[in-house]
Amino acid sequence: MWARVRKSGAGFFGSPRPEADTGKDRRTHNLFEAAAVYVSARAEDDQEQIDEAAGWVSPEALSFGVSELACRAVIALARERGESPQTVARSLLGLPAA
Numbered sequence: 402m403w404a405r406v407r408k409s410g411a412g413f414f415g416s417p418r419p420e421a422d423t424g425k426d427r428r429t430h431n432l433f434e435a436a437a438v439y440v441s442a443r444a445e446d447d448q449e450q451i452d453e454a455a456g457w458v459s460p461e462a463l464s465f466g467v468s469e470l471a472c473r474a475v476i477a478l479a480r481e482r483g484e485s486p487q488t489v490a491r492s493l494l495g496l497p498a499a
Contacts, residue, residue, distance in 0.1 A: 487499065
């Protein structure tokens with residue numbers, strides 16, 4: 402978070418601060434990639450990977466990506482099972498049928 406503030410502040414004040422090369426991968430990650438890594442890491446209880454994926458995008462973007470992944474997963478399971486998405490979602494959450 403502070404890196405973003407520093408970067409935007411540097412442009413405003415006209416004296417960009419050089420960033421230290423940490424040797425990490427500098428490529429950008431999209432919100433769907435972050436969501437996929439985050440959710441799979443949660444399923445595997447891999448806190449290091451959870452933290453890494455959470456840092457790739459803003460919390461709002463990650464939330465949107467996780468929500469989109471959940472929708473797509475429920476739709477895929479519903480088609481596979483021949484059930485409605487609502488039935489599948491309630492089943493996954495352990496809720497009684499509506």
